Amino acid sequence: MKKKLLTLLLGTSLVMGLAACGGDKDNTKDKGNGGTETASAGQKIYDQKCSGCHGGDLKGGMGPDLSKVGSTLSKDEILDTIKNGKGQMPQNVVQGDDAEKVADWLSNKK
Structure with a gap:
């Protein structure tokens, strides 16, 4: 019984440890799929400042x-707005x- 409990605890610890290390949430890195640091930064700023009105x-x-x-609209027109x-x-x-x-990020929305 003690071996099963120990195995369960170690297994749970391993799963929790891997879950804590996984899931790269840093969207500022280029992932090779066209995302850039500026685009991700623009999206983050939009989410903080603009999404309340624009969704x-x-x-x-x-x-x-x-x-x-x-x-x-061009990037410059968006920036002007x-x-x-x-x-x-x-x-x-x-x-x-x-x-x-933000203007750069939004200008790519087509």
């Missing part, structure tokens, strides 16, 4: 749908380098 899936909410914004606002969107919700990263 976590880019489909809109209070703000418009951005899922295909890159097909109608971020900096100057438009409609009900206030200006400078995201600023500086962060705004560049």
